[in-house]
Each structure stands twice: as C-alpha cells, then as structure tokens.
Amino acid sequence: MLLMSEIINYLNKEQKQSVLYNGKYLQINAGPGTGKTTTLAAKILYTQSELGIDTEEILGISFSRSAKSQLLHKLEEFSDRIGYGGKPTILTFHSLAHRIIKNGIYCKESRFRAGFQRVSTEEFLNLDQSLIKGLCKAYADRDVVNNALARAYTEIRQGNQLEFDPFNHYEEIDDKKVYNITTYESGRILIKGEELKKYWARVNKIEKIKNVTDYQGMISEAIRLLQLKKLTYNMISSKYNYIFVDEYQDTSLAQEKLLFSIIHNSSHVTIVGDKNQTIYTFNGSNSRNLKRFSDFFSRKDPNNYKMVNLIQNYRSTNEIIELANDFIKEQNIIPYKTRSGFQPTLVETHSIELAATYVANKINELIDNGEYNPSDICVLYRKNSEYYPQGEKVFKKLESMNIAYTKKQSKSGETISLSERIIALSNKYEEEPLDEIISILIEKNENEDLISFVKDAISQGAVDTDDLIDYSVELEESVSVETDDAVIVKTVHDAKGLEYPVVFILYLGDREFPHSSQPDIDEESRLFYVGITRAQNQLYILGKKGIHQESFLDRCLPSNIKFEQYHNSNQEEKNEGFNYKDKSIIDQTTKQLKEAENKEQEELRRLMDLF
Numbered sequence: 359m360l361l362m363s364e365i366i367n368y369l370n371k372e373q374k375q376s377v378l379y380n381g382k383y384l385q386i387n388a389g390p391g392t393g394k395t396t397t398l399a400a401k402i403l404y405t406q407s408e409l410g411i412d413t414e415e416i417l418g419i420s421f422s423r424s425a426k427s428q429l430l431h432k433l434e435e436f437s438d439r440i441g442y443g444g445k446p447t448i449l450t451f452h453s454l455a456h457r458i459i460k461n462g463i464y465c466k467e468s469r470f471r472a473g474f475q476r477v478s479t480e481e482f483l484n485l486d487q488s489l490i491k492g493l494c495k496a497y498a499d500r501d502v503v504n505n506a507l508a509r510a511y512t513e514i515r516q517g518n519q520l521e522f523d524p525f526n527h528y529e530e531i532d533d534k535k536v537y538n539i540t541t542y543e544s545g546r547i548l549i550k551g552e553e554l555k556k557y558w559a560r561v562n563k564i565e566k567i568k569n570v571t572d573y574q575g576m577i578s579e580a581i582r583l584l585q586l587k588k589l590t591y592n593m594i595s596s597k598y599n600y601i602f603v604d605e606y607q608d609t610s611l612a613q614e615k616l617l618f619s620i621i622h623n624s625s626h627v628t629i630v631g632d633k634n635q636t637i638y639t640f641n642g643s644n645s646r647n648l649k650r651f652s653d654f655f656s657r658k659d660p661n662n663y664k665m666v667n668l669i670q671n672y673r674s675t676n677e678i679i680e681l682a683n684d685f686i687k688e689q690n691i692i693p694y695k696t697r698s699g700f701q702p703t704l705v706e707t708h709s710i711e712l713a714a715t716y717v718a719n720k721i722n723e724l725i726d727n728g729e730y731n732p733s734d735i736c737v738l739y740r741k742n743s744e745y746y747p748q749g750e751k752v753f754k755k756l757e758s759m760n761i762a763y764t765k766k767q768s769k770s771g772e773t774i775s776l777s778e779r780i781i782a783l784s785n786k787y788e789e790e791p792l793d794e795i796i797s798i799l800i801e802k803n804e805n806e807d808l809i810s811f812v813k814d815a816i817s818q819g820a821v822d823t824d825d826l827i828d829y830s831v832e833l834e835e836s837v838s839v840e841t842d843d844a845v846i847v848k849t850v851h852d853a854k855g856l857e858y859p860v861v862f863i864l865y866l867g868d869r870e871f872p873h874s875s876q877p878d879i880d881e882e883s884r885l886f887y888v889g890i891t892r893a894q895n896q897l898y899i900l901g902k903k904g905i906h907q908e909s910f911l912d913r914c915l916p917s918n919i920k921f922e923q924y925h926n927s928n929q930e931e932k933n934e935g936f937n938y939k940d941k942s943i944i945d946q947t948t949k950q951l952k953e954a955e956n957k958e959q960e961e962l963r964r965l966m967d968l969f
C-alpha cells in the first residue's frame with residue numbers, strides 16, 4: 359500500500375501546490391495533458407484522507423459523462439493504491455440540475471411534479487402549435503418567427519448572447535426592449551420584449567401541464583430553486599462544502615450562476631480550466647468566466663484565493679506539442695523530458711472521400727503491423743451533416759474495409775422505455791442501496807436489460823437510487839460504447855479531455871474546418887488545438903488549403919511537420935512524403951536558380967544591345 363504522501367510526491371511542483379493549498383478558492387489553469395484530472399483526483403483524495411472531510415460533503419462537477427468517468431477512474435486508481443477514500447458524488451451540470459429539481463419536488467417548491475422529463479429543445483418547442491399564435495405579426499413566415507423566438511428564449515436563459523446575466527423567468531424581460539436575433543436560415547429578425555415574454559409564459563404553461571422541460575429549462579429551474587426556495591437550498595447547499603469543477607472554461611453563464619448559487623461562506627471551491635480549450639461558445643460558454651472567477655474571489659477574500667498554472671504536458675511527443683504551441687501561441691505547454699517521436703503528418707488531399715481512404719488505409723497498416731490496437735486509434739472530424747458529411751465518409755470507408763469502429767448514437771427507443779422503468783424502480787425502492795436492488799431484481803427474474811443497466815450504473819460509481827437517476831439522466835447526453843477492438847470515430851467536441859495514442863483529424867478546408875461560411879476563427883482554432891492535443895504518439899491531419907477563409911493547412915506548415923500529398927486512391931500521384939522544412943529549402947533553391955537564370959538572360963540581352 360502507498361501512502362498519500364507518496365502520491366503527492368509523484369506530482370510536480372505546481373500540481374503539489376494545488377493539492378496542498380488549504381485556502382477556500384483555488385483556480386487551476388491547466389493546459390492540455392498537464393494532469394488536471396490527476397491533480398483534481400489527488401486533491402479530492404487528500405481532502406478525504408488528510409483533511410478528514412466526509413465523502414458526503416464533496417461534490418465534483420464534470421462537463422460530460424466521459425470526463426466524469428475519467429475522474430472516477432483516476433480516483434479509484436489512487437484510492438486503491440492507498441486503500442482509502444470513498445466515492446464522492448460527481449455529477450454533470452445536467453444531473454446536478456436534475457438532483458436539485460428532485461429535491462425541489464420533494465420539498466414541494468418546484469413547478470414540476472415527480473416523474474418530470476427532459477426533452478430536446480426542438481421537441482419541446484414543437485409541443486404545441488399555439489405557442490406562436492398572434493405573435494410577431496410583422497413577419498409572414500411562421501417558421502422564421504418560431505425559430506427566432508425559440509433562439510431568443512434559449513439564449514436569454516443561457517446568458518451571454520442577448521443578456522449578459524441569464525434570466526430564469528419571463529418577468530425579468532424588459533417589455534420595451536427589442537432583441538436582434540440572428541437566425542441561421544433567414545438572417546436577422548427583430549423580436550419585441552413583450553412578445554418574447556408572452557411566448558415564454560405560454561411555454562411555461564405547457565411545461566407545467568406536460569411536466570417536461572428542456573436542458574436549459576432544468577438549469578433555470580435549479581437556479582430559481584436555489585435562489586428563492588429555502589428548503590431546497592438547505593438540502594443542497596449545506597450538504598456540499600467542498601466543490602470541484604472541471605472544464606470551467608466551457609461553463610455557460612447560467613451554469614456559472616448555478617454554481618454560485620450553491621456556494622456559501624464556508625464552501626471550498628476548486629475550479630480547473632484552460633481558456634485555450636474554450637469550444638462551446640455557441641452554447642453560451644465564455645472563457646471570461648475564468649477571469650470573472652479570479653476577479654470575484656481574489657477581491658472577496660484575497661487571503662483565501664490562489665491561482666496555479668500547470669504547463670508541463672505529460673501526454674504528447676515533443677513534435678505534437680511544438681505544433682500545438684505554434685498553432686495557439688498565447689500560453690505554451692512544455693514537453694515532459696524530451697519525449698521525441700513520430701513527426702506529425704499533414705496530408706493534402708482534394709476531397710473528403712480521399713481523406714477517408716487515406717485514413718482507412720493507414721489504420722489497416724497500423725493494425726496489421728501490430729503497432730497499435732484498434733481502440734488506440736481515434737478519428738476526429740469537425741462536423742457531420744447533410745452538407746458536411748465528414749463522419750459519414752469515414753464510417754462508409756471503414757465499413758467497406760471491414761474495420762470495426764464505434765460512434766456516438768442517438769438515444770434508442772429501447773433506452774427511452776428503459777428510463778421509464780428506472781424511474782419506477784427508484785420510486786419503489788427509494789431507500790435501498792443498489793447492491794440490494796440488484797439482488798431483488800435477479801430474484802424476481804426481472805428484465806435483463808434493466809439489471810445490466812443497474813450494474814453499469816454501479817460500475818460508474820452509483821450507490822443509491824439518486825445516483826441511478828443521475829446516471830440515466832447523463833446517459834441522455836450521449837450513447838457511445840467504446841470497445842477494445844474497435845477504432846473510435848467522433849467529433850473533436852466529443853473527444854475533449856480524452857487521449858489516444860494515434861489521432862487523425864479531418865477535414866481542413868473552406869467551410870469544413872474552419873467551419874461555416876462566416877466562421878469564428880478563434881473558436882475554430884481552439885477546437886483544432888483541442889483535436890491536436892488529444893494525440894499521444896502519432897498525429898495525422900488531412901485536408902486542403904482554404905481559399906476564402908483562413909487556411910488551417912497553411913497555418914500548420916511552418917511547424918516541424920511531415921507534408922504529404924495524396925491525390926488519388928491508387929496512390930499513383932502520392933508524394934512519398936517530405937519534411938516541410940526540406941520543401942522550403944527546395945522552393946528557395948529553385949527560386950534562387952530562377953533569379954540567377956533571369957539575371958544571366960538580362961546580362962546577355964544587354965551585351966547583345968551593345969553590338
């Protein structure tokens with residue numbers, strides 16, 4: 359058995375400082391692969407084992423289910439080593455909001471009733487056609503009005519885009535205000551505050567009758583309960599005295615407000631974030647959150663606030679880090695020792711189809727020569743849709759070459775019907791621990807899917823029926839089963855916080871990556887940076903030059919990167935690959951030769967003129 363002190367000794371100076379800091383407010387700025395999950399897990403364990411804090415008082419908030427399971431995994435690894443440490447509650451913002459509303463329902467303070475459901479925003483806003491009746495008469499096209507109202511309603515609840523401070527209730531809207539809404543399909547339209555207010559009030563009524571809401575509605579209701587309802591506030595806030603928040607840069611203003619509503623005077627709060635990895639601004643996130651946190655707490659209680667920067671990267675080879683630092687120059691990460699390896703490869707290819715062919719061939723090669731298992735390999739794409747079928751092209755190609763892969767799937771009918779049974783189950787056995795519930799289910803010969811669902815939840819840290827519901831809520835976020843013998847194919851957004859020995863990124867080019875006709879280049883750059891920094895050993899980037907927008911391919915070239923051209927699937931025209939620095943030397947020499955030749959011609963002409 360190890361001692362906690364031995365785990366602390368494994369950490370570097372800044373990680374150690376973070377774990378040992380005893381003040382109330384700690385902000386860890388951590389570049390990719392610098393061990394933020396490791397540091398968070400060590401700090402949570404230290405809080406339990408050395409400060410003697412009860413596990414029940416600890417709340418971890420992760421951005422996604424995969425980030426949560428990584429943190430749990432690391433915690434388990436450490437606590438197994440020291441033979442100490444209980445599993446604290448780790449929730450996503452989504453399941454936290456769900457838990458608060460559940461408490462609100464129990465205290466009869468919520469506008470929802472037991473068994474309330476979350477539906478997608480589109481589904482939710484199409485519940486009733488009368489929602490927009492008589493509103494925005496200036497516009498003839500009802501679809502445009504519907505979209506604009508829905509967008510305004512979501513953005514106002516998130517904060518940031520239309521109102522800096524997120525609103526939780528329609529009464530907060532100023533009747534006199536006019537909102538300028540940008541819709542994807544029809545450009546800008548103007549919505550009067552009073553009409554938006556009416557729309558929101560109608561949505562609220564339907565929510566109440568049908569006992570449903572959308573994701574943002576859950577966050578708003580949770581904030582409302584914590585801020586206005588004493589019983590619910592006491593049940594949640596007084597319980598959690600030690601709060602740890604991961605990926606803080608991607609919290610929306612509404613999520614930030616939720617967190618600030620839980621914090622009380624004796625709370626200890628640790629947040630971890632990296633402004634260079636902000637990739638959810640379209641969801642209301644804003645890296646200024648990091649600055650606001652430091653401004654607020656360093657002023658409120660300067661003796662109890664500390665900021666630590668983690669810059670030592672343990673994940674990637676020198677060459678990958680060099681490329682990442684060349685791409686985002688603001689805050690460099692530094693490699694651990696000098697872990698040299700494979701040069702990142704930039705493949706210029708003129709279509710997504712060819713890019714997919716290159717990827718599939720390379721994957722075959724890497725698996726065939728025994729270098730990597732399929733699950734070591736991850737293919738990342740920017741966008742999959744009818745117009746930008748990057749993922750689809752890769753799936754098709756891998757299928758045609760019989761390469762097994764996993765991808766994110768939408769919630770199936772089976773999972774939906776299962777979630778109703780889970781709610782019934784947790785109502786029936788509310789007080790029983792899940793281990794007991796499993797025995798009861800087996801004894802009663804219950805449905806196997808239900809039993810394996812409960813078992814999965816236990817393996818992900820669930821202990822009681824509350825955790826079971828949290829787990830089912832989190833499952834709604836995404837369903838993707840990664841197996842040991844399949845290549846992983848996902849969007850860059852979904853790969854956040856994860857690492858893979860081999861990473862492919864596609865497809866660079868106008869409207870593709872950077873995406874859209876008017877891309878937010880800074881956000882796209884950060885997204886590309888997140889993609890690059892997932893790779894541990896080998897990195898392949900595929901695409902073509904952008905003509906109309908900033909070309910990410912060109913931005914990669916000056917780095918120490920291997921440049922290849924792949925122009926047809928028979929590889930006839932395939933350039934065998936050369937270092938871009940070599941290419942610059944060749945280009946430079948050719949240019950000099952040409953200039954010398956021109957000079958010579960010029961001189962000849964001058965001499966001819968003399969005669």
Ligand SMILES: Nc1ncnc2c1ncn2[C@@H]1O[C@H](COP(=O)(O)OP(=O)(O)OP(=O)(O)O)[C@@H](O)[C@H]1O
Nearest residue numbers: 368369370389390391392393394395396672673855
């Ligand atoms: N002090 C350390 N010494 C050696 N290896 C470490 C140390 N800290 C972290 N690592 C290793 O570095 C890798 C990256 O760590 P981790 O996953 O915690 O990074 P991260 O900062 O959470 O990454 P990201 O920001 O990209 O999500 C892991 O393999 C981890 O075991």
